[in-house]
Amino acid sequence: MNASLNSKVEDFTAQTQDQSEWSLLGWAFAPERCIGSARAEIDGRALAPISYGWPRADVLNDFPVQCTTPYAGFRSYLCLPPGLDAGEHQLVLVFLDKLEQELGRSTSTFKLDHRIVKKQSPHGSAEIDNEHPQAAYLNLLEKTLVGLPYAQAQDCQFRQDGRDWPELAHSMAGMARLRHLRACVETVVRENIAGDLIETGVWRGGACILMRAVLRALGDTSRKVWVADSFAGLPKPDAERYPADAGDTLHAFKELAVSLEQVRDNFRRYDLLDEQVMFLKGLFADTLPTAPIKQLSVLRLDGDMYESTMDAIAALHPKLSTGGFCIVDDYGAVPACRMAVNDYRRAHGIESPLSMIDWTGAWWRKE
Ligand SMILES: C[S@@+](CC[C@H](N)C(=O)[O-])C[C@H]1O[C@@H](n2cnc3c(N)ncnc32)[C@H](O)[C@@H]1O
Numbered sequence: 001m002n003a004s005l006n007s008k009v010e011d012f013t014a015q016t017q018d019q020s021e022w023s024l025l026g027w028a029f030a031p032e033r034c035i036g037s038a039r040a041e042i043d044g045r046a047l048a049p050i051s052y053g054w055p056r057a058d059v060l061n062d063f064p065v066q067c068t069t070p071y072a073g074f075r076s077y078l079c080l081p082p083g084l085d086a087g088e089h090q091l092v093l094v095f096l097d098k099l100e101q102e103l104g105r106s107t108s109t110f111k112l113d114h115r116i117v118k119k120q121s122p123h124g125s126a127e128i129d130n131e132h133p134q135a136a137y138l139n140l141l142e143k144t145l146v147g148l149p150y151a152q153a154q155d156c157q158f159r160q161d162g163r164d165w166p167e168l169a170h171s172m173a174g175m176a177r178l179r180h181l182r183a184c185v186e187t188v189v190r191e192n193i194a195g196d197l198i199e200t201g202v203w204r205g206g207a208c209i210l211m212r213a214v215l216r217a218l219g220d221t222s223r224k225v226w227v228a229d230s231f232a233g234l235p236k237p238d239a240e241r242y243p244a245d246a247g248d249t250l251h252a253f254k255e256l257a258v259s260l261e262q263v264r265d266n267f268r269r270y271d272l273l274d275e276q277v278m279f280l281k282g283l284f285a286d287t288l289p290t291a292p293i294k295q296l297s298v299l300r301l302d303g304d305m306y307e308s309t310m311d312a313i314a315a316l317h318p319k320l321s322t323g324g325f326c327i328v329d330d331y332g333a334v335p336a337c338r339m340a341v342n343d344y345r346r347a348h349g350i351e352s353p354l355s356m357i358d359w360t361g362a363w364w365r366k367e
Pocket of ligand 1: 201234
């Protein structure tokens with residue numbers, strides 16, 4: 001262990017209704033080398049990696065040395081493994097540098113007051129029966145969209161959790177977020193919640209392809225799936241109007257620019273391109289306020305930045321039906337996105353409880 005690493009878990013709290021996901025807040029500080037990533041172990045069992053952190057001035061103030069690391073604080077969501085017994089457990093955070101060399105460890109204990117049972121999805125279709133042809137079709141489609149059938153063995157956990165930018169898969173979101181999206185679409189159809197479905201920020205289109213497939217499997221011919229994107233990547237940050245986006249570099253990644261023709265072709269490959277699929281090409285600020293959408297039942301936001309999240313939620317949340325779902329892909333992963341959502345909810349007095357799907361995805365149901 002490198003003696004120059006200081007770290008502490010400050011807060012470790014239950015977040016979700018079923019209490020199988022927990023949030024972790026703390027700080028880690030390595031003055032000599034940058035912290036690249038961290039992973040967690042509970043009682044010696046490795047959990048999924050913790051993939052981000054953000055600078056915390058209060059932590060830096062405690063140390064009378066020049067800070068060179070951009071990762072001085074962390075907030076993350078851990079999925080506790082099913083079957084963990086009630087009682088005391090040991091949590092170890094292992095911090096790594098950019099070269100994946102171990103920098104040091106932070107050890108703490110926590111107490112569980114209940115046994116962690118198997119996770120349920122929020123609206124019903126949790127354990128999906130492969131014997132049923134509709135369910136088997138959607139199960140296979142979810143796995144295909146996240147790229148599990150052809151992922152390298154070492155990438156399977158990242159694909160399960162949706163933590164990477166996969167080379168071939170048609171969605172970045174992992175299994176938990178696609179399973180949850182499917183449950184939301186099934187719920188609005190089953191409960192007759194009026195309105196179309198939309199994703200703002202579609203990349204290769206995988207999440208929209210899943211929404212179209214659920215409508216097909218349930219025989220719903222009345223709803224449209226709106227596919228909104230620049231189809232040319234993210235905008236450059238406008239730090240004057242949106243200070244939270246200052247320094248954002250996502251616009252520079254050509255991997256994030258997928259053309260409309262490519263996305264259309266991806267729908268076609270699954271036999272899911274038809275008149276129920278509608279494309280909205282352009283920056284959200286230009287397309288969404290005047291889009292010919294009357295009502296929505298599922299609104300999925302995946303534009304990463306403050307500006308992109310705010311433009312989409314401001315234009316579309318008012319069109320979401322009561323009982324409809326608002327889903328935010330980057331709530332945990334991108335602080336600027338979280339800030340936009342929190343600002344919008346506060347400004348509009350939205351008190352519907354926000355729950356986490358996994359380490360980053362969040363959702364609420366409009367009341
Ligand atoms: C992280 S990717 C979306 C991933 C996708 N939802 C999935 O399931 O794999 C972000 C997408 O948002 C789009 N985007 C971000 N900000 C935008 C904006 N302001 N206007 C239009 N498109 C935007 C980008 O072009 C990119 O395709």
